[in-house]
Amino acid sequence: MPITVLIVDDEKDFREALCGRLRVRRFNVLAADSGEAALGVLREHPVDVVVLDVRMPGMSGIATTRAIKHSYPLVEIILLTGHGSLDASLEGMALGAFDYLLKPARIDELVYKVQDAYSRKTDQEEKIRRLQFSTDRRDSGE
DSSP, X not given: OOOEEEEEOSOHHHHHHHHHHHHHTTOEEEEESSHHHHHHHXXXXXXXXXXXXXXXXXXXXXXXXXXXXXXXXXXXXXXXEOGXXXXXXXXXXXXXXXXXXXXXXXXXXXXXXXXXXXXXXXXXXXXXXXXXXXXXXXXXXX
């Protein structure tokens, strides 16, 4: 099953190019042009990893990170940042983002980060399943 990635960036050309490059590499890719739109996509579609621009008009990448982690704590976030917003990326990581990359990110580096973030997500989901299984067994008296 392919990894589902949500690309969130207000720069249309950059967003579309990134989506195309990830689709060629067999990722299932969704896109949003703002933090608000990203939250709407997440309500409608299961997503594994969000690639999120830190600097966007309206809802910032940091505010979007906070909202995603509040409502979808297992979704991993990779922040895209320019040199001038490195502090914001570190703040995003403190809020639970997986990692950050400087724009423009090399596609092979982004692919590696997405795969790594997905591995962390699936590891967390497996831990939760094991915990639920052991709790269910204990509750049933096994």
